[in-house]
Amino acid sequence: MILDIKNLSVAFGRGALRAVDSVDLQMQGGKIGIVGESGSGKSTLGRAIMRLLPPTARVTADRMAFEGRELLTLPEREMRAMRGNRMALIMQDPRYSLNPVLPIGRQVAETAILHKGLGKAEARDAAAAMLERVRIRDVARVMKAYPHQISGGMGQRVMIAAMLLARPKLVIADEPTSALDVSVRGEVLELLEDLVVADGASLLLISHDIRMVAAFCDRMVIMFKGRVVETLDRLEDAEHPYTRALIAAMPDARHPMHRLRVPDRSTFEEATR
Amino acid sequence: MIDIRDFHVRYGENHVVRGINLSVAKGACVGIVGESGCGKSTVLRCLVGLEQGWQGHISIDGKTVGQHRTHDELSRAQMVFQDPFGSLHPRHRIGRALAEPARCMGLPHGRDRVAAALEEVGLPAAFADRFPHELSGGQRQRVAIARALIVEPPVVLLDEPTSALDVSVQAEILNLLSDRRDERELTYVLVSHDLSVVAHMCDRILVMQDGQFVDELTPQDIGAGRATHPYARHLIAASFPDAA
Numbered sequence: 228m229i230l231d232i233k234n235l236s237v238a239f240g241r242g243a244l245r246a247v248d249s250v251d252l253q254m255q256g257g258k259i260g261i262v263g264e265s266g267s268g269k270s271t272l273g274r275a276i277m278r279l280l281p282p283t284a285r286v287t288a289d290r291m292a293f294e295g296r297e298l299l300t301l302p303e304r305e306m307r308a309m310r311g312n313r314m315a316l317i318m319q320d321p322r323y324s325l326n327p328v329l330p331i332g333r334q335v336a337e338t339a340i341l342h343k344g345l346g347k348a349e350a351r352d353a354a355a356a357m358l359e360r361v362r363i364r365d366v367a368r369v370m371k372a373y374p375h376q377i378s379g380g381m382g383q384r385v386m387i388a389a390m391l392l393a394r395p396k397l398v399i400a401d402e403p404t405s406a407l408d409v410s411v412r413g414e415v416l417e418l419l420e421d422l423v424v425a426d427g428a429s430l431l432l433i434s435h436d437i438r439m440v441a442a443f444c445d446r447m448v449i450m451f452k453g454r455v456v457e458t459l460d461r462l463e464d465a466e467h468p469y470t471r472a473l474i475a476a477m478p479d480a481r482h483p484m485h486r487l488r489v490p491d492r493s494t495f496e497e498a499t500r
Numbered sequence: 501m502i503d504i505r506d507f508h509v510r511y512g513e514n515h516v517v518r519g520i521n522l523s524v525a526k527g528a529c530v531g532i533v534g535e536s537g538c539g540k541s542t543v544l545r546c547l548v549g550l551e552q553g554w555q556g557h558i559s560i561d562g563k564t565v566g567q568h569r570t571h572d573e574l575s576r577a578q579m580v581f582q583d584p585f586g587s588l589h590p591r592h593r594i595g596r597a598l599a600e601p602a603r604c605m606g607l608p609h610g611r612d613r614v615a616a617a618l619e620e621v622g623l624p625a626a627f628a629d630r631f632p633h634e635l636s637g638g639q640r641q642r643v644a645i646a647r648a649l650i651v652e653p654p655v656v657l658l659d660e661p662t663s664a665l666d667v668s669v670q671a672e673i674l675n676l677l678s679d680r681r682d683e684r685e686l687t688y689v690l691v692s693h694d695l696s697v698v699a700h701m702c703d704r705i706l707v708m709q710d711g712q713f714v715d716e717l718t719p720q721d722i723g724a725g726r727a728t729h730p731y732a733r734h735l736i737a738a739s740f741p742d743a744a
Contacts, residue, residue: 264666265637379536408535409693410738435666442741476671478700480723480740486678487671487700 229397229429230254230276233290237268237275237453240283246271248453254397258420258430260440263450264473269433272450273399276431277316278306294396312342315390319402321382325374331358332370335389342393357388361418380411384418391422398423401433416443437462437473449473451495469495501526501655501687502547502577507556509542509711516542517554518711526654529681529688531698533735534708540691544657547689548579561654575605578648582660584640588632594618594643595628598650605651613650621646621676638669645676658690662697674701695722695739707732 230252237247247268252259263269274280276291278298291298293314298306310316318324326334332354339350351370358366361384374382383403390398400419404412420443423430434440440447441462449457449470457467465471472490502524509517517539524530532540545551547558549569558565560576578601581587588597595614602609615625621642632640641661648656661677662670674697680686692698698705699719707715707729715729725740727733 264668409695410535410734413738413741416741437667439741473667476668478671478674478696480696480699480719483700483719483723486675489671489675490668 231292235288238285245453254429256429258444260432260444260447262437262440267450268453269450273433312393314397315395317390317400317403320406321386338389338392357392361388396428399431503559505557509554527685529702531690531702531705538708539711540708548577575651577655578653579657580644580648580661602650617646617650655687
């Protein structure tokens, strides 16, 4: 078992409101998607697994084990050795997550120095090889470029290269394609498929786009108000009123209608209780 | 209602819009899809009068407009922007944000008018006393739509009106836009990167690449995945991965 979570809850500060509420999640390889709207707790869940939440967050769980090791009681020093090495987080927008004043090559090489213990020159070679694997054509130029000099799609590939260099066993991708153009999204997903899943690692894809997740992932977990309302293999099997409302609210070019069905929140708020 | 001919925009060396022609009939909704940097938002900004330095011919509601607009020309077309967080003044109450365009155009702008404008977009009149940060993203986008409609323009230009919103809120906003169009016979130009939104709202969809229209589709074409131009086909395939 790569990831075994039982009864995970997150609350912030003194608030009684739980951003993540009694979530169970088991992962054994493959691709799992976490779907929800803003405020559903999907990103908080991803960060809780990485233990990247601010100190005000109160995280409790019966079990939160990664590769058999309990994460909640792990000392920060060991956690730091694990992050970026055994588990990695790919964030939404490369424009904000890359350091704007460092050249791309150095940022990718940093992972190699930190987690693989390579020397500077070796790390540069490893970074160049990795950038080639994420299908960047002009590697020598991109290594010297700064983040603002490359496109969004290329930036996301650089992020993926930096995160996957240490060959993590678990990759959490938080909206990896939302900031990108439609035609580039497919390439980034393909890349994740090739580099993560083909490498035997597991991918936890966090997204608001239920159709994209349905097409890409083996299984999807639908979240609403911090709770998991449903776990599905196929979109057609959706039973929970929230999932159905979410699907019905999306315009579909194949089934045009004059007005969209707006979810009636009271019906599924009742069903979640 | 809208007629654009031989339309070019250049920023220095950079030729952003390369000779487009577009005519939109009254009450129609035309969509423009394309990637970032293809020039789709620039076309809207020129139409509404935010950009100068374009070349070509633009007429709105039968009147040819130039680079610098009179109040009457400006009130013929209004725009709704993508980001409801950025398009409202953070220190102005909603009532002031709504009254200002009406006052500038010499239209009635009292509390009654503001209240009516809010009710038209499905918000309570009491929202006039609130600040933008007290509203959710969907509510703010409703205010942005009310702000555009308050000067009673025949043409509304929509620049990615729902891409910052959740799907359930997006459905509410798209329904609101359809209802107002049916009621007032508004003419829309909708720019978006989301093909399903454009197919849902529009009668005609133009595919833009490198400052030119390369293909014209109907919503049925998008539903069936029919397109002639390779770029349009690529866009459709990328937007509906489950259809393949």
